[in-house]
Amino acid sequence: MNNNGTTFLKMNNVNVFYDSIQALKNISLEVAKSEFVVLIGANGAGKSTLLKSILNIQAPKGSIKFKGKELTKLHTDKIVANGISIIPEGHLIFNSMSVLENLQLGTYHGKKKEQSIENIFGYFPILRERKEQTAGTLSGGEQQMLSIGRGLLSDPELILVDEPSLGLAPKIVNDIFDILVKLNNVGYTILLSEQNAKKSLEIADRAYVLETGNIVMEGQADDLLNDEEIKDAYLGGSI
Amino acid sequence: MHILEEAFRARGKLMEFFIAQVLNGLSLGSIYVLLVTGFNLMLLVAKIIQFAYPQFVVISMYATWAVLRATNNVILAILVTIVVSIFLNLLSEPIFRRITSIKGTDINATFVASIGLSMVLVEIMSHSLNQGFPISFSDNWVGGSVFRYGIINISRSSIFAWVGGIIVVVAFFYLLYRTMVGRLFRAIAENRHVAKLFGIPIFKTSMMSYLIAGLLGGFIALLLSMLIGTASPWLGESVALKVLAVSIVAGLGNLKGGLFVGLALGVVESVAIGYVAGSWSNVIAFVIMLIVILAKPKGLFGAAVE
């Protein structure tokens, strides 16, 4: 657990509306540098919306600060340029473009070019094999790796990962989670949203529980793993 | 034998005539291809139906004419034409951006707005520019014949149209498939939301597409002015319709389909002009496109956009 106490990401009283429906209600949370924080909650709890609000999508009201900068005043592309990447749910990539082209798009905001595409191929050799292949023809797991690789190329410090296990076979899910742990160990700060509570609590440092737009619980991941209520609600039927 | 010889010669002349028309058609088709490409660029990246795009081209032709009349300086005319075209396209960007950002509008709204824009431009041209009279370009500009064989007459402007068309199309596809800008375009064209999540600057890239459309438009204006030698307020209208029709016949947003249908239209129109009297030739081209659209309302090659 790497927690040196600086508030890296701080959300304060964030509210998000879809027309008249309130998706997020007074969300306040914090993520410290190099932490691995997970958001758990049922489908529709607002996890995806929360992650996207950090990128200023859907006009969040309230304050979202990243390294002191107010994100609600910046355009999404500036936010990405400032060091936040999202790995969207559904392993979204550009289906009509090749693996290589998808990665090249990722380098648009790459500053130091430390993480060059070669490095990514090092992390994910299968992508090197398939680099000219149309991304739409990759398997789900491969697309997810591509999405992560692409997300790393903008030199992020904070990586938002949205439901990476959705639609993927358990073995692949394990692989992906291993990758996330490795990334965290190397120094990336990770904010993960997941329906698969058990697995994510096992690898995270801290967790927040989201229910219909509200944060109902927070704490160390280990504590929540052993908490009775959480066990009933989220850990009973999970894998 | 005498009759056979004559028949053969007559058939040869017919063949010549037909070939002449087809060659003319290819240069006209070249222009249509370029116009459709610019139109599709706006459709795919800026997500607008820019019915007034050909009007921008025609106004740029007026600019060419004005500069040539005033200074006779070819380089200046070329530069001014391109600048005017880029300027007009960039100027339209905030209007379309505003429209697409309002709730309750879809791409149809941009279409209607562009019709309004077109109306404004046509009225300006028919009221104030050259007192509403058609303009014509000097013979120097249009250029003469470069190659003659019987009836077949290849003019310098035709060659410019072909060569220019090919170069631009190749350059455009190079841009699209081998450069970062092209990747950004294709990304936004495929899925604007995902592009945003990836940190792709939507506004900047959209602006870039207007810029390129403007650059292309200026180039088209130059080629067109050389090819047909005149322009009028109503040129834009009929061309705009044809470009929209070509785009629909090919399949909205289908770049490669547009290449084929654009050329085909040019040839069909030219052949029609050669064999049919007066304004009916225009109608024939439309009728053929109409039949195709009625048979396949979603386009020959499939639409790339809803």
Next chain:
Amino acid sequence: MYFLGFSMTYILMAWSIYLPYRVKHLHFLAVATMAVTSYMGGILSVNFGWSFLPTLLLSIVIGALISYLISHTIGNAPTFTVVIVGITFVFIIKTAIENTDYLGGTIGLFGIPVLDHPLIILFAFLLVIGYFLYRIDHSRIGRAASVIFTDENLAKSMGIKPKQIGMLFQTISGGIAGSAGVFYAFFVGSLFPDFFTFHLIGTLMTILFIGGYTTMWGVIPAALILRGVPMILPSSIASWRLLIYGVLLVAIIATKPKGLITKKMLWELLKKRSGS
């Protein structure tokens, strides 16, 4: 009085464009139809001595028939396809008229007998059509059309058949346009082929979109103001009217895309009146 008659003719024309747009079809075929029936009316009255009423009835039938036949293919086509089909026909009809001396060619067709009491007849007819449109708008069909406009797939999943409604609306539009053509011919007395072209299309679009395309009432004040007012202005300003239309069209789309008079607005007005 010319003002009123002219404006009322435009209300009729605008209504023919309004109805198909309820399902997102810009049915410019209506303009081509107007050209056909107005010239037909002209020929029938000038050369064959037909009187107004039979001419009117015949043109409604022919107008509806033309649209009905074409609607078999474009009844559920995307907006732009309907647009292209319509404009192509406008082009074809215009060229045909221009090249036909019997119809007066580019010079025009003159001498159509003007009606004795045009305003009363027009007004009565408008009431009839207006009532008809009102009943359609407030029927199951009208509500189905609104669903199609919002989301065609949703409509289909509700059992609505977009092609049927599209065809119906286009056919009715053709009938209305047919009548408008005849009214125009008998009101103005002379016809020119370049009237039924993009100028008219642009004017009607401006009227529809400024007035508001979500209800049938919007075109009434829009036609009166947009078409009527230029008639009383000096011609130096009036000749710029298409430019003003264009500017207004862009402006309304960029500010109030549903038009000035919307369903919502009328609803609220009605609620206030009944004091809820």
